[in-house]
Amino acid sequence: MKKITVVVLVAMFVNTLCANEDWGKTGHRVVGEVAEKHLSKKAKKGISELLGGQSLALVSNHGDDIKSDRHYDSFGPWHYVNFPFGEKYETAPKNKKGDIIQGINTCISILKDEKSSKEDKAFYLKMLVHFIGDLHQPLHIGLGEDKGGNDFQVRWFNEGTNLHTVWDSTLLNFYDMSYTELAANTDVLSKEEVAEIRKGTVLDWMYESRLLCEDIYQNTEVGEKLRYDYAYKYMDVLRSQLQNGGIRLAGLLNEIFG
Numbered sequence: 460m461k462k463i464t465v466v467v468l469v470a471m472f473v474n475t476l477c478a479n480e481d482w483g484k485t486g487h488r489v490v491g492e493v494a495e496k497h498l499s500k501k502a503k504k505g506i507s508e509l510l511g512g513q514s515l516a517l518v519s520n521h522g523d524d525i526k527s528d529r530h531y532d533s534f535g536p537w538h539y540v541n542f543p544f545g546e547k548y549e550t551a552p553k554n555k556k557g558d559i560i561q562g563i564n565t566c567i568s569i570l571k572d573e574k575s576s577k578e579d580k581a582f583y584l585k586m587l588v589h590f591i592g593d594l595h596q597p598l599h600i601g602l603g604e605d606k607g608g609n610d611f612q613v614r615w616f617n618e619g620t621n622l623h624t625v626w627d628s629t630l631l632n633f634y635d636m637s638y639t640e641l642a643a644n645t646d647v648l649s650k651e652e653v654a655e656i657r658k659g660t661v662l663d664w665m666y667e668s669r670l671l672c673e674d675i676y677q678n679t680e681v682g683e684k685l686r687y688d689y690a691y692k693y694m695d696v697l698r699s700q701l702q703n704g705g706i707r708l709a710g711l712l713n714e715i716f717g
Contacts, residue, residue, distance in 0.1 A: 483628030484520050486701055488638035490592040491515030493645060493705025497653065498712060505716035509581045515588050515708075516638060522589030534586070537562025538593050540665070541603035544673055548665065559599060563590045563661050570715045588708060594664055595704035597671040598623045614684045622679060630697055633690055645702040656703050657710040664707060671696065 494515050498506070510518060522538065525531040533556065540558035542551035548560070557565075566587035569575045575583075593599045601607035601623075608623035615629050636644070648656075678692070679685070 483631060484523075485628070485631050485638045485641070486596070487519035487523075487589060487592040488516040489641045489701045490595070490704040490708060491517070491519035491588055492638055492642035493702055494588070494708040494712065496642075497706055497709035499716070502709070502713045502716040506584065506712065509577065509584055516642075518585040519588045519592060521585035522593075533557075534562070537565075537586075537590060539599040539601065539607055541601050541607060543602065544676075548662065548669075559590055559594055560661060560665060563587065563594065566590065567711065567715065587711070591708040591711070592701075592704055594661070595668055595700040595707075596626060597668045597675055597700070598626045600665055600668040600672050602676075611679075612681060613679065614682070616684070616686055622675070625685065626675070626697070630690060630694060634694060641698070641701065642705070645698070645705075653706055656706045664703075667703075668700070671700070 491514065495503075506515070522534070526535070536554050536556040537559055540548065540554075540560060542548060566583040569583045570580055570587065598608040605611045606623070608626070609621050611622035613620060613622055613625065615625060615633075620629060631641075634641070675693075679689075
């Protein structure tokens with residue numbers, strides 16, 4: 460009995476970790492890798508100096524990696540924002556501990572501040588890479604009552620899971636490609652199309668993810684068994700979100716680093 464209890468507890472713990480991985484490691488690395496392709500020479504140089512030559516893909520999961528350290532607990536709410544469907548972010552009640560919009564704006568502000576230390580800039584650069592990835596995961600612009608889909612129970616084929624985990628990692632894992640393969644196989648876009656994707660503000664991009672979140676809820680039922688048809692319906696949407704996230708991240712970094 461003790462062995463069974465331990466196995467169950469470990470399984471629950473692992474499931475909890477997976478539910479909070481925010482695109483999973485693969486998705487965040489795709490965003491970082493795509494961004495690298497769209498950086499200006501000046502931005503590449505500035506980023507390399509701050510990160511000691513590390514790539515954006517390598518540091519893209521730093522925001523999750525630090526979650527085990529209680530010193531960084533205050534950054535937890537910066538990975539997402541929840542508010543009811545039909546309401547606007549601007550008028551909805553705010554989390555006093557902050558949200559993803561505040562998190563991204565804080566990162567940008569510190570990176571632009573000439574008085575910020577190199578250590579702070581390196582840290583908030585890593586966090587910005589992560590948060591822009593989170594911004595493009597639709598369930599991170601979700602509903603408070605089900606914890607961004609973490610309490611929205613579904614099945615993936617024959618395995619029990621939740622909607623948040625499906626969008627964090629299950630769909631990407633089902634696609635069975637590495638982050639470099641996914642980044643190398645993004646849509647071929649013209650300069651005009653890239654410029655169009657970069658348009659708008661962080662808030663505008665948040666609302667795009669919000670619309671996708673609403674669509675996901677309209678097309679998914681609690682307890683539903685998700686299979687090939689679900690992957691077929693949403694895989695291109697997911698890939699597009701990752702590409703858009705990378706392009707927009709690069710646009711922000713090009714602006715920050717002049």
